[in-house]
Every structure is written in C-alpha cells, then in structure tokens.
Amino acid sequence: MPILPMFPLGTALLPGAGLPLHVFEPRYQQLVHDCMAAPDGPRFGVVLIARGREVGGGEQRNDVGTVARILLDTEIGNGRHVLECVAEERIRVVSWLPDDPYPRAEVEAWPDTGSGPVDLSPLLGSLERLYDLLDRLTEGNAPPPPSPSELPDDPGERLFAIARHVPMGEADRYAVLSTPGPAERLEVLTESVATAIDLASWKLQN
Known part of the structure; x- marks a missing residue:
C-alpha cells in the first residue's frame, strides 16, 4: 500500500476544494521539502484532527481524508512556506506510521461505492433557499450559489461540489x-442544508 506524508489539520478537506497553507513548523517544512522532491509529484494526505491542535503534535486523528496536491510553493524566509494546494481523491488510512519527523501513513484510495441515479432537485431547491437567506443576512453581499451547469456530472463529485x-x-x-457513496452523501448533505436554513432563519428573526 502507498505511504503518504500526512498533514493533520482542523479542517475536513473535501475533494476539489482549495487549501492554502502557511507552513512554519520544522517537521512540516521537511514534509514540504520531501513532497517537492517526490518522483510522483508533490502530494500529501490531509485528515481532520479528532482531538488536539494542529501545532505541536500529539493530536488524535481521523482516518478518512483526501490527497492534496501542491500547486504553488512560495518560500517566505526562515524555512517557511506558503502553499496553494487542491484536494484530489479521497483516501482511508490503513495504518499510521511513526512520526519521523512528520506524520506518515499507509493509505488506500476510497472511491464511492454504490451506483445509480440520485435526485438532487430537492437539495438544489433547498440550497437556493439557503442562499436567499444568506443574501438577506449579508444585505446582498453573499456569493451566488453554484450553478447546476457548473457542477460535475458524476453524482458523487456533484455532491462534494455542492457541499x-x-x-x-x-x-x-x-x-x-x-459517506460511502452518493445516496448516503445526499442524505447527510440534505440534513446539513436544512440545519443551515434553520440557523439563517433564526438569525433573521433575532
């Protein structure tokens, strides 16, 4: 199984999302150096920290994450880096290896399971309602919701893009x-949008 450098963060990174990073800890400076020299490209894994902090080590880590690819590495002095990255495929950690000097793990790709069409129409309608509320909350300064024509065709990727x-x-x-696949992702995301609508509605009334 492939071994990846790992960067635990306080962020659950969804496939397709951008990831800016300011790297200042020596162990992660070494991670960047090793990634930039890797023959298969500058890639590392990102997982959400379950408990603890990003700085200092000793954190507890979740085991589902994504592969991030470094698009731009800018050195800003004293060994520090500013990175622009993008999340690619989803992964699961099979086993954590010793931090030497940075976290590493044996990982496996985790593509979606299950197939078949899912009806996204109710979700897209709820998303439009949510953005209408956000627009009212921000007095017209909320960004527009994603256009359906701009979303990926694959149902699983489409749901990640909406999320x-x-x-x-x-x-x-x-x-x-x-979530294992599109059907479960649709269910979880529908609940998240409903929660966001309830919160935005409450803020407008108070």
Missing part, C-alpha cells in the same frame, strides 16, 4: 466526506 458551498462545521463536513 463545498454549504456553511457547516467541520464535524458535519467530515460526515459528508465519510
């Missing part, structure tokens, strides 16, 4: 990331 536009906490985002 990237829904305001939610990291635990909810991780729940979306951890």
Whole structure:
C-alpha cells in the first residue's frame, strides 16, 4: 500500500476544494521539502484532527481524508512556506506510521461505492433557499450559489461540489466526506442544508 506524508489539520478537506497553507513548523517544512522532491509529484494526505491542535503534535486523528496536491510553493524566509494546494481523491488510512519527523501513513484510495441515479432537485431547491437567506443576512453581499451547469456530472463529485458551498462545521463536513457513496452523501448533505436554513432563519428573526 502507498505511504503518504500526512498533514493533520482542523479542517475536513473535501475533494476539489482549495487549501492554502502557511507552513512554519520544522517537521512540516521537511514534509514540504520531501513532497517537492517526490518522483510522483508533490502530494500529501490531509485528515481532520479528532482531538488536539494542529501545532505541536500529539493530536488524535481521523482516518478518512483526501490527497492534496501542491500547486504553488512560495518560500517566505526562515524555512517557511506558503502553499496553494487542491484536494484530489479521497483516501482511508490503513495504518499510521511513526512520526519521523512528520506524520506518515499507509493509505488506500476510497472511491464511492454504490451506483445509480440520485435526485438532487430537492437539495438544489433547498440550497437556493439557503442562499436567499444568506443574501438577506449579508444585505446582498453573499456569493451566488453554484450553478447546476457548473457542477460535475458524476453524482458523487456533484455532491462534494455542492457541499463545498454549504456553511457547516467541520464535524458535519467530515460526515459528508465519510459517506460511502452518493445516496448516503445526499442524505447527510440534505440534513446539513436544512440545519443551515434553520440557523439563517433564526438569525433573521433575532
């Protein structure tokens, strides 16, 4: 199984999402150096921290994550880096290896399971309602919702793309990331959008 450098973060990174990073810890400076020299390209795994902090080590980590590819590496002095990355495929950690000096893990790809069409029409309608509420909350400054024509054709990827536009906490985002396939993802995402609508409605009334 492939071994990847791993970067535990306080973020559940969904496939297709951008990831800016400011790297200042020496162990992760070494990770960036090793990634940029890797023959298969500058890639590392990202998992959500279950308990603990990003800085200092000793954190507890979730086992579902994504592969991030470094698109741009800017050195800003004293060994620090500013990275622009993008999340690619989803992975599961099979086993964690010793941090030497940074986290590493044996991983496996985790493509969606299950097939068949899913009806996204109710979800897209709810998303439009949510963005209408957000627009009212921000006095017209909310970004527009994603256009259906701009979303991927694959149902699973389409749902990940929608999820990237829904305001939610990291635990909810991780729940979306951890769904086995489109049907389960649709169910979790529908609940997240409904929660966001309830919260936005409450804020408008108070």
